Amino acid sequence: MTAATIRTMRPDDLSLALDWAAAEGWNPGLGDAACFLAADPDGFLIAEEDGAAIGCVSAVRYGDGFGFLGFYIVRPEFRGLGHGMALWKAAMARLQPGVAGLDGVVAQQENYRRSGFVLAHRNIRYGATTPRPPRIAAAPPVVAADSVPFIVLAAFDRRFFPAERDAFLRRWISAPGHVARLVMGPQRPRALGVLRPCREGSKIGPLFAEDPVAARAVFAALIAEAPPGPVFLDLPEPNADAIAMAAEAGMAPAFETARMYAGAAPTLPLRMIYGITSFELG
CATH class of the missing domain: 3.40.630.30 (Gcn5-related N-acetyltransferase (GNAT))
Structure with a gap:
């Protein structure tokens, strides 16, 4: 050999x-x-x-x-x-x-x-063939991510990832078939999410949000634009509200991974991470 x-x-x-x-x-x-x-x-x-x-x-x-x-x-x-x-x-x-x-x-x-x-922590993949829009008392406006300057998106993304990844993010939000949506606050984004078509159905990731209302608004907008087939969301288990949102949408656990680090684990705001970007890149 x-x-x-x-x-x-x-x-x-x-x-x-x-x-x-x-x-x-x-x-x-x-x-x-x-x-x-x-x-x-x-x-x-x-x-x-x-x-x-x-x-x-x-x-x-x-x-x-x-x-x-x-x-x-x-x-x-x-x-x-x-x-x-x-x-x-x-x-x-x-x-x-x-x-x-x-x-x-x-x-x-x-x-x-x-x-x-x-x-x-653990990450859990939730999925549903036809997810239901979650309940939102007063949904804020959801806009296309490219309606704001990229520097604004990059600064928001940096709050939820351990390092700058602008080259990747720029391609991720604009790739063919990808749908990127945003809720803006008075001065900065409240939520950002991306849906991408996959071999089977589609996945939402990332989904970052400062509050549950903004998270649900972007999530609802993305599933409304999903192509036919199942929709999946990979969420960090410590975010109890993300689990609740997935349950409201009729999604069920399908797969799990362990987020592990060699070296000092970065401090990330897991309660605001409703969907990780991908299991391959973090």
């Missing part, structure tokens, strides 16, 4: 990794490849043996102090041969020094603990 080589992905490699993610049941977005590459063009690694792709991982750097791991997949017939560990070591090396985060599936959480990752 020839030793596997690990290299940075090319754009067409990321499309293959998304196919593998779909096979694992992760339901990637239709436009994820271009958006993810905007976050960090060199942050996606692929392992090859005899010229054939056998595994992948992402190690996306956001500046010098924070990174996020995802896309950790080895093709089933190549598992148990050390290829996964080689990919893992390459990804971790790329994120040093600094804090590394990930959303770990249940089966891998103990392995991540052995690598120094500590549980911060």
Whole structure:
């Protein structure tokens, strides 16, 4: 057996990794490849043996102090041969020094603990074939996100993510098929949400909101514009109001991950995070 080589992905490699993610049941977005590459063009690694792709991982750097791991997949017939560990070591090396985060599936959480990752909280994926609009006593106006200057959106996003990610955010809110909606307050946004089409239905993420009313207004606007098929929302379990909102919409738990960090966990306002952006990028 020839030793596997690990290299940075090319754009067409990321499309293959998304196919593998779909096979694992992760339901990637239709436009994820271009958006993810905007976050960090060199942050996606692929392992090859005899010229054939056998595994992948992402190690996306956001500046010098924070990174996020995802896309950790080895093709089933190549598992148990050390290829996964080689990919893992390459990804971790790329994120040093600094804090590394990930959303770990249940089966891998103990392995991540052995690598120094500590549980911060669980994320739960809620879904429904036809979600109901949540109850809103007095809904504020919801507008297109691009109706305000991008610098305003970027400053709002920065409150809910450990690092600046402007290049990614700019692509995420404007990608084909993506719907980005906003509730504005007197001086700054109250809520921002994005819906993206996926292999199956669509997902909402991020959904950041200063208050429950603004969260529900944006959520209702997004599900109203969702294409046919189920809608999913990945929310942090500590946000009890996000769980209540999902329940009001008739959504049920379908999947879970563990948000884990190696290094000092960032302090994020989880009570205002109603939907995380993605399990791959945080």
